[in-house]
Amino acid sequence: MARIVFCEDEEQIRKLIEAAMRSTAHSIELTVNGREGLAAIERQVPELIVTDLAMPEMGGFALADAVHARPGLGHIPIMFVTASVQRGDVARFSEHGAAGYLAKPFSPRALREKIDELIASRPAVR
Amino acid sequence: MADRPTDQEPVTEPQADQVPREASPLVTRAASLGLAGVVVCLAAFSILGAYRMQTQIARAEQEQSRRASYESAIVAIRAEDSSVVEYLLDPSPERRAALGEATNALIDAINAIEVHGSEADSELAKGVMSVHDKYVAASTRLVDAIVIGDPAEARRIELVEAKPAFDAMRSQIDAAANVRATEAFSAFTELQSTARWILIESPVVFAIGFGLLFGLWRILEQSHRAARETYRQIEQLSKLRSEFVSIVSHEFRTPLTGIQGFSEMMRDENLTIPEMREYAGDINKDARRLARLITDMLDLDRMESGRMTLNSEPVDLNRIVAETAAQFRLNAADHPIELDLDEGLRELVGDSDRLTQVVTNLLSNAIKYSPTGGAVELRTERAEKTVTLTVTDHGMGIAAEHLEKIFDRYSRLETTETRAIQGTGLGLPIVRQIVQMCEGRVWATSESGRGSVFHVQLPLLEATAQGTSAA
Numbered sequence: 001m002a003r004i005v006f007c008e009d010e011e012q013i014r015k016l017i018e019a020a021m022r023s024t025a026h027s028i029e030l031t032v033n034g035r036e037g038l039a040a041i042e043r044q045v046p047e048l049i050v051t052d053l054a055m056p057e058m059g060g061f062a063l064a065d066a067v068h069a070r071p072g073l074g075h076i077p078i079m080f081v082t083a084s085v086q087r088g089d090v091a092r093f094s095e096h097g098a099a100g101y102l103a104k105p106f107s108p109r110a111l112r113e114k115i116d117e118l119i120a121s122r123p124a125v126r
Numbered sequence: 127m128a129d130r131p132t133d134q135e136p137v138t139e140p141q142a143d144q145v146p147r148e149a150s151p152l153v154t155r156a157a158s159l160g161l162a163g164v165v166v167c168l169a170a171f172s173i174l175g176a177y178r179m180q181t182q183i184a185r186a187e188q189e190q191s192r193r194a195s196y197e198s199a200i201v202a203i204r205a206e207d208s209s210v211v212e213y214l215l216d217p218s219p220e221r222r223a224a225l226g227e228a229t230n231a232l233i234d235a236i237n238a239i240e241v242h243g244s245e246a247d248s249e250l251a252k253g254v255m256s257v258h259d260k261y262v263a264a265s266t267r268l269v270d271a272i273v274i275g276d277p278a279e280a281r282r283i284e285l286v287e288a289k290p291a292f293d294a295m296r297s298q299i300d301a302a303a304n305v306r307a308t309e310a311f312s313a314f315t316e317l318q319s320t321a322r323w324i325l326i327e328s329p330v331v332f333a334i335g336f337g338l339l340f341g342l343w344r345i346l347e348q349s350h351r352a353a354r355e356t357y358r359q360i361e362q363l364s365k366l367r368s369e370f371v372s373i374v375s376h377e378f379r380t381p382l383t384g385i386q387g388f389s390e391m392m393r394d395e396n397l398t399i400p401e402m403r404e405y406a407g408d409i410n411k412d413a414r415r416l417a418r419l420i421t422d423m424l425d426l427d428r429m430e431s432g433r434m435t436l437n438s439e440p441v442d443l444n445r446i447v448a449e450t451a452a453q454f455r456l457n458a459a460d461h462p463i464e465l466d467l468d469e470g471l472r473e474l475v476g477d478s479d480r481l482t483q484v485v486t487n488l489l490s491n492a493i494k495y496s497p498t499g500g501a502v503e504l505r506t507e508r509a510e511k512t513v514t515l516t517v518t519d520h521g522m523g524i525a526a527e528h529l530e531k532i533f534d535r536y537s538r539l540e541t542t543e544t545r546a547i548q549g550t551g552l553g554l555p556i557v558r559q560i561v562q563m564c565e566g567r568v569w570a571t572s573e574s575g576r577g578s579v580f581h582v583q584l585p586l587l588e589a590t591a592q593g594t595s596a597a
Contacts, residue, residue: 010380012412016387019405023395054376083379105383107390 001025002047002119007037007063008081009055013104017050020108026115034058038066041073048118053082064096077118081106154353157345164342168335175324182317189310192247195238196303199254202232203296210265210288214272229262239302250302254295261291377419381412388412422552425483429559436477436563443513443584444471446478447504450485454493461493466505471513474584480560485515487553488580492519495578512566513584520577529570533558557582 004026008014014030021028029044031037033055041049049067053060060080068074077099082089093101099118102111209228213221236258240251264287271280388405391397397405428434444467451463474481485504492502496519503518524532533554557580561568566584 012384012408013380015408016384019391020387083376083383104379105386108387109390109394 001027003044004028004048004050004115005037005040005044005046006030007032007034007049007051007055007060009033009052013052016108017111020111024112024115026119034060034063034066037063041067041076042070045073046076048115049076049078050081050115051078053080061092061096064098068097079114079118081111154346154349157342157349161339161342161346164335164338168332171328171331171335175328179317179320179324182313182320186310186313186317189306189313192239192243193303193306193310195235195241195243196299196306199232199235199239199299200296200303202228202235203292203299206232207292214269217269217273232258247302250298254298257291257295257298261288261295264288264291374419374423378416381415381419384412385409385416422556426552426556426559429556429563434563436480436560438475439478440473441476441478441481442471442473443481443506443515444468446482447485447506447515450482450489451504453486454489458493460499461496462499462501463489464501464503466503468506468508471506471508472586474513474586476564476584477560480563484557484560484582485517487557488515488517488582491553492517492521492578492580495519495521497521500577508586511586513586515582515584517580517582518577519579523574523576524570524572524578525574526572529572532570533568 004021006014006017006028008017008030009032014032018028018030029040029046031040034051035058037049037051038058040046049063051060051063058066060082064078064080067076067078078097080093080096080098080101081104082101083104090101100114102114206225206228209221209225213225233255236251236254239254240248243251264283268280268283268288271277271283388408392402392405425434447467448465451465454461455463489502489504496502500520502520503516505516505518507514507516558568561582561584564584566582568580568582570578570580572578
């Protein structure tokens with residue numbers, strides 16, 4: 001059981017995430033952009049952050065940078081979920097301190113497995 | 127297998143450097159050949175001119191020296207003749223020696239003809255030489271007759287032998303000298319005309335040649351520039367296409383995520399019937415979104431290539447606006463949509479489906495770029511010969527330099543603010559295509575940060591005609 005904050009601007013995908021996570025024991029909070037996500041992260045200090053890249057007001061990379069800059073939040077692993085994994089993007093993910101990434105379209109099962117994997121290996125990331 | 131990682135292979139973008147670097151049109155090739163041709167012609171002209179001039183100078187010089195040798199022969203003949211006469215008057219040893227000298231000089235002159243001249247000259251010289259021998263023999267016997275004191279014999283020799291020989295010799299040389307003089311004159315005239323030709327013609331020829339060279343060079347330069355421009359445009363198009371592929375792939379992946387995810391859960395998980403229904407509804411929604419995206423792409427393609435024709439039917443623009451707004455109110459309840467419709471609006475002649483598409487795209491744009499809850503106003507207004515539809519939002523607005531560009535295909539503005547907003551960059555290009563096909567115009571005005579206004583102006587001309595005929 002872990003707390004996870006999701007940031008995703010697409011309503012349909014938020015709904016999919018919610019449905020996919022329903023069968024797990026994790027407690028999740030869904031936010032619509034990086035700004036709201038950051039507020040939720042500061043409030044909750046979750047075990048994992050899963051964020052989209054392109055979002056209004058604050059995107060995934062900006063959110064990751066903001067989280068890493070905050071004392072007491074820098075240890076939280078971040079996973080990027082993106083609709084376009086292109087050449088060089090993977091390198092950019094690690095530049096922004098990604099613990100993992102998932103490309104859209106993704107399978108709910110793969111999402112759950114990736115999340116469990118990141119939560120299990122969390123102390124090592126730290 | 128189910129635990130197979132989700133496909134994450136990178137999207138391959140089309141590469142700009144696959145475009146050929148040099149476009150070589152026929153004109154360029156023709157101009158290059160022409161340029162080379164002109165250079166070769168000018169060089170040949172110069173070489174031939176110089177060669178001709180040199181040959182003619184050589185010929186004129188030769189003719190001149192032949193002529194000179196004949197003239198000196200004539201002088202030598204006269205000198206010998208007068209030496210003979212002087213010796214006959216006074217047969218002293220001094221006169222004898224002078225005569226000998228004159229004879230030697232004549233022989234030298236005749237030999238010179240042979241040396242300087244042609245075969246004909248040497249034949250002539252031989253002939254003259256044999257006549258000269260007879261003349262010398264006759265002259266000797268003439269002197270002997272005078273010394274013996276036989277005037278009758280001397281007179282006979284003088285008249286029958288010496289004089290005819292001398293005359294023959296003289297006339298042969300004269301005739302040949304005349305021929306030589308004519309030849310020399312003609313060689314000189316020829317040389318003169320060549321020189322004049324070179325002086326007058328060559329500047330003209332070179333002027334024409336350099337004109338041609340310049341013209342061809344200009345053609346080459348222009349075609350080179352055109353090729354560069356074409357290349358630049360192809361590069362630009364390729365860049366746009368690659369951006370478009372990336373945008374479209376993003377747009378396709380979002381609904382595909384829903385379709386794939388919800389269907390997988392329906393297959394693999396134990397769901398209740400209401401959950402099944404709900405997820406099927408979600409899949410349906412995403413599938414329709416994909417279908418709309420594909421329709422938009424195909425529509426724009428058909429419009430841009432002129433393969434789409436519009437219906438001509440009476441259209442009530444107010445009704446279209448009201449119906450579209452009602453449709454949007456159902457789906458985007460958090461955006462108040464205000465209508466201000468001109469009741470005096472006449473019916474237009476147009477394609478109601480396409481005009482609905484115009485209103486839908488503009489309204490959807492206005493809502494997309496407005497903050498949550500931002501009001502959108504739709505207004506119709508009739509002028510004398512036009513109808514104007516304006517769509518006003520209170521969103522982020524558009525910078526002045528982008529007001530034109532936003533109607534270009536695939537050129538959706540990418541800023542930090544807009545990147546997150548969904549769009550294929552096809553909505554406004556479709557609007558512009560439809561409005562232009564209706565002979566209207568569309569433009570945007572904006573105050574950055576305070577919202578944008580999109581204006582669509584459609585002609586009322588045909589509607590008026592229809593209205594009068596119907597009335």
